[in-house]
Amino acid sequence: MILETTEQALQALLAGPMPASAADQADVRANGVMITDYKSHGYHLDAKVSAEQLVAAVTIVDENGFFLESITGVDWIKENQLEVIYDFSRYDFDTCRVVIRTRIPREQPVVPTITAIYAGANWHERETHDFFGIKFAGHPHLVPLLLPEDADFHPLLKDFKA
């Protein structure tokens, strides 16, 4: 139920064609919304958006009553890109897990913050900043959270050497 509503809303935002299958996931795929096989992947809806569309996409998810599960990053060093992944889920029995992801160039890792929509994104974004060096534009307090206060390294980058 909620799956279709959210999907349509996100589709409308992206207004692009839907990728045919999930087979080419590891390759850089075009922005779009895709229904994934819950049984094997553990989530229902996978939306890839551009960094500019991120806030709008998260707003849609917020309006549909999702809660923020986590925010994390992935370093795709081969493609010279960083990916930010937002996980959302629901409290009611209309189970639907939504993943919103966006890719940004490694040289200029900036995405807009979503703390204005989800206050709980604060720590998650700080943590992602710690680990990947991704800057969240507009974040109120982007200082290291889990790493020491003076940390200037980003341990989860693939080219990080201890």
Add this chain to the structure above:
Amino acid sequence: MSAPIQLRPDETFILNVGPQHPATHGVLRVKMEMDGEYIVKAETVLGYVHRMHEKMGENRTYAQYLPNLSRLDYLGALGYTHGHVLSIERAAGIEVPERAEYIRAITVELNRVASHLFWFGAFVMDLGGFSPLMYAIQDREHILDILEGVTGSRLTYCYYRFGGLYNDVDDEFIEATKRFIPNMRKSLKKYAALVTGNIIFHKRLEGIAPVSAETCRKYGATGPVARGSGINFDVRKNEPYSVYSDFDFDVPVYQEGDSLARYKVRMDEIEQSLRIIEQGLAKLPAGPIMTEKKPKNIKLPVGDFYQAVETARGSFGIRIVSDGDKNAYRLKLRSPTYSNMHLFDETCEGMLIMDALAFMGSLDLVIPEMDR
């Protein structure tokens, strides 16, 4: 030489609660801006036990990563390892024998009871009552004995394997668990009379730190914290995994959202876990505890995989991004207390420090699990 403390009457001061403080149960630091005993602003500082488990997940094979999971939350370790094995089994498409899943459910629930018991004791000790901690530890000790008899360790279990279990349970385990359940029920009655019914305890928690359902949603709070705020959310019911759909149990939900509601949720959950254990023992099927083709050198297909489980503290999620290798390309651990604790900064503003610390206790923090 003594320098006078120079404070204007309207001035606030900074109080560092932690990193070493009896109420933080570990190395957590909360920087509180205080106006007398009232908190004006609080900022939680994390990372004192940060060990970068996620990087270790990238360097180790999936099997080698197993012991790491039990080091996240040392009180309810089995729930976390359960999440890990389930995520790998989901991604690699491994079928688990029913007996193994039943034993997993029984041991996870035993571990949940142990975790809640320890929380109960520590929470009452936060409020100044010491004896309930000792009674709770006595009961918890029985669970640890039972679990040690089957897993070989008392806290940092490494019992589940991809596709099954490390070893089978014996009759001794079943007998001991059956003996334990009625004793635990008796103890629950004792706790209800000694602590839950106590007027001092009630006055300390009733109406303290109400957390609204909307706040829970914005912060992503799960587990007893969300259920104390009237949210009927339990991964075991909402997204049934393992064999939880076979069991008949209730999800305790309280609408008040205060510290007392969170307390009551956990105490009711102990009873529900006992029900699950009882049913699990009654239904425990015979058969193998390991899949026929014992998987070695697991490689996951390319893609993203997510698995959530309900641990004692809330919804624990594990996200694996695989590039087809035998270790993960990226492994993200979504720890429940991380989101639950995030509520604290906002909620405790304007509260008295003693209420704020009671509230912190009611969140059931395990610091290594937050810091990962």
Add this chain to the structure above:
Amino acid sequence: MGGYFSDIFYGGKSLLVGLSITFREFFKPTVTVQYPYQTIKMSARFRGHIELLADDTGSPKCVACGMCQRACPSSCISLDSVSVDIEVDGKVKKKKVLSRYDLNFTTCSLCGQCVENCNFGAIDFSKEYNLASTRKEDFHFDLLDRLKRLEEKKA
């Protein structure tokens, strides 16, 4: 006003109930074990540090294949082997023999992957738990030496 007095009444009653519970607990026997003087029986599946097992002749069962070393998440096992010539049915054959088996117990997380991965049943958990020391070096075990001493004790 009625609430005021009923509050006092039920509050006082709850306090008396609490007192009666601790009073009863006072007369129950103690449940603790006086540790250095008393010990409890270890469970059969207790996982201590690993140890080498010997075959009938008293030499280690281990064939130095290194499976345990590779399975270990925290790489705390290191072993060496030498090849020696032995005579089997009049023919001289080369055979790998374990020459060193070190366990760095400071990094071991007692997960049991090594025991599980051993195809020869050559290692098992010991039941030792009284391991305490102020020096780090005391936890670098030479398991081959340990086995030798255990065998000598047996003999």
Add this chain to the structure above:
Amino acid sequence: MSLTLLNVIVAVVIAIAFAAANAAYLVWAERRGAARIQRRPGPNINGPFGLLQPPIDGIKLMTKQLMIPGGADKILFMVAPVLAMAPAIMSFVTIPFSENIVARNMDIGVLMIFAFASMGAMAILLAGWGSRNKYSVMASVRAVSQNVSYEIPMLITAITVIMVNGSMDLKAINLAQAGGFWHWNIFPSLQSPLMPVSFIIFFICSLAETNRAPFDLGEAESELVAGFHTEYGSMGFGLFFMAEYANIVIGASLTTLLFLGGWGCPFGLFPGVWWFLLKIYLLIATFIWIRWTFPRTTIYGLLNLSWKILIPISLFNLLLTAGFMKVF
């Protein structure tokens, strides 16, 4: 003259020794009692039943270095523990253990004990302020507001007793209660029908005045680390510790003297010091029992209890007693 002086000195020394011995062995009793409630053995290694534990702890505390935190007010920091212990010992001087065993009986014994008891609050305030520790300051302010608000109902109930017995002399109060237990002040009489309630109020107040659980807000260890004595180590801490137990003994003695007939036997037989000791140790056991049963109250819960429940009831009781005394 000189003989009287000698008498007084000997009596005072005995009072000090009694206070110190009590403090030391009540710690032992508390630890053993708490352990039994929690189904553990408690200290049992040193000597039979762990009886050598208190002297060993004392030696440990005395051999430790006395540390003064940087920036602390040295004089206040040093004075506070002494100021905590001294009034506690002084109060023993006027407590009659039996008709003849009393260091110095006074006409205004009750008043004197209350006067000295109030000084304990000052010691806590000085300790907290002198330590220059935020936790200590918060704890000491709490403790003082607590002591001030509980002194009021305590004194009002004491006044009720004084009115009934017509004297402030502790000995006289006890002689008025001589005979069987029905003569004791705790039981309702025609003069004061609400005496049992007074007794409960007085008991609660003495718990609060001695900063015992569930009213131990001054040293709420889960919130304020160790409260006003956070910065104290060595014998400075030891003195605070001893003062706490000495105060408990005084609280129990006063309750016994005012309500439970002092050294009188319940059945009017063999009055003497043994009855007095039995009564105060029973009361102290109750103190310990209560401490290991209940969680701590909040500061506002504590003040509410005093101002909204204890003070109105004790005032009503005072009025009622005055009325009954006039009528009958």
